Amino acid sequence: MNNAEAFFNIKFFKYNIMLTFFAPLITYIFSFPVMLFSIARIEIGIFFFVTFVPIIAVMQKISEFPGGNNMADWMLIAMVFGWFVNVARERRGIIERSPVNAAVFLIVIYSVVNLIRGYTFMALPADINLTRLMAWKNYMILPLMYFITMNNLRDEKNIKLLIVCICLAMLAMDFNFYSTFRWIKAEHYSNDIRISGPFSFLGPNELGVFYSMYTFLLIGISYFMQDKKIKWLILFVSACNLYPILFSYSRAAYICMIAGLFLLGMIKDRKLLLLLVVLIIGYSYILPNSVVERIDSTFLGKATVIEESVTSNAIGIGGVSVDTVGRKELWDKAKIYFKDHLFIGIGFDTFRHVEGMITHSLYMKILAEQGLMGMLVFIIFIFVILRQGFILYLYAENSLYKGIGLGFFLCVSVHLVGSITGDQSLYYNLMLIYWVFMGIVAHLSSQLMVKRQS
Structure with a gap:
């Protein structure tokens, strides 16, 4: 040295x-x-x-x-x-009026109904019911932050400061991830080199999807950010975020990045479609070898197919724990619960206590725990927030607000893609920025509609 x-x-x-x-x-x-x-x-x-x-x-x-x-x-x-x-x-x-309010209230009300439903399912022990109640309480931080933000953060200067705060937080997390991963020998892929970085006891998939969501939120904003200093800060942070995304070795994160680039290319910047084609065709020549091996699901010269090991590593935050195991078995069990409890499911945060692990899919969790009613509520909620974000992008006269509309639309879309094989919805640490920007979009789009009607 x-x-x-x-x-x-x-x-x-x-x-x-x-x-x-x-x-x-x-x-x-x-x-x-x-x-x-x-x-x-x-x-x-x-x-x-x-x-x-x-x-x-x-x-x-x-x-x-x-x-x-x-x-x-x-x-x-x-x-x-x-x-x-x-x-x-x-x-x-x-409370300011907004179509998003009704969707959020619907989420909150049905979560209460679903929580009560869990108390009647299989007569779970008191300590488990208390844990479920704690998880629900932490989940309610998100709608509360939505209403706080929507009704109080209205000044453009404050919104810019919020964006700067998010950039600083992500830089700190990037540094934390780098400070750990830099000591790992990653010439070839193996499950042992996957780390969670700043997410402590959460998994690499949660980390990868988190970075993917908010990287596209920031990139969408950057297209319309006129303040050059903040714009360059956003672009710098977005570039730094690529490091933990790549070395999370999360295939869910990689799919999220593909989906985000495709949507952004279709909506705003067609040059990104060409970049996406180049990445898909030439990824094995562009990306680090260990990442290529992860994508190919092989290691050491593409000789051996990686089999995901079945483990039982309990991790948790805010009363929510996660155990990792084969997704197919989990999804099969979720389907059984859905068929047996078609309309209202087995109750809020019940699956992991009954089975000892989570579903590893937001959609499977909704079907198993909330049934058809819960899926309908979720679809209404997603439709409303995507619509408000896109309306803001299309019709906002303020360039920053237009960028927020685009960024939020991309963030929600990427989260939907990442939720196919994961579930971040209960973790308020991961979803806080999502709900805060939901509040900003709700306020800005409501003000926009008032102007258009007057």
Whole structure:
């Protein structure tokens, strides 16, 4: 090792210590004044929440400090107080009208019905029902953040600051992933080299889909971002995100990237279709060897077909745990539950407790746990938010708002693709940005329709 490499490694080690120890400590200390400031300036709480909550490794460290496990709950309470202060100060209604509101209320109401349904299914033990209730409570953080954002984050300057906060959060997560993966020998693919990076005890598939969703959210915005500094920041972060996407070795993430490039090419930039064709045809010459082997499902000279090992690695966050096992067996069991409980399913977050593992597909989970009624609610919800995002993209006069419409449409679409073989919907850390931008899109599209009607 030469002097330059030694110097770099020392500096890198210091930055890694800062991220893994001092960043959680500083975040924890500053969370208390932020809570107070959020009552008067709610956008401060929103910026803080969006910046740190998605970084699961930091949130896990914060939970080790006194009261740190409840930091997110206290921050939410402070923002709700701030919401009502804004309403009183501006003398306006509590909730702005939007078609998205009805879809979100439908999701919330049916989740309550589905939670109750779970209590009547197979008479699950009290501790499991309590765990299910905790998972539902954490899930409800998302619609609450939707309403908080929709009714309070309205200024273009604040929306730009929110985008910057998301970029900073993703850069921190990129650095966390790189600081771990850089020590792994990845000349050839094997299951052992897959890591979760900043997602701590979640899996590489969740990490890959997360990065894919929000990379396309940012890229969509970048097409219409007139502030050059923020635009270059977005493009830089999007480029950095390619590293964890590639080395997540998640085929779901790769499919998400293909779907995102195809949609963006069809809607906005046809040159991306040519890029997509080049990638599909020449990926084996362009991508790193270990990634190519993962895509080909072979390793060591394409001689052996990789068989996904059946494991039982329990992982969890916010009362939600995951066990990995063969998808076919899980989907077959989900189909059985769906056939036996066709209309309302077996209840919210019940499958994993009955079977000891999740379905590894959002759609299979909805069919098994919520039945046909739940799938209908989900379809209505997705139709409404996709429509509002696309309307905003087509008709917004403000270039930033047009970009938000495009970015959100791409984000939702990529999430739908990633949900075929995965399920991120209950993890508020992963889905927070999704629901926050849903609130922004709901507000902006509602204001747009008012202008068009006047």
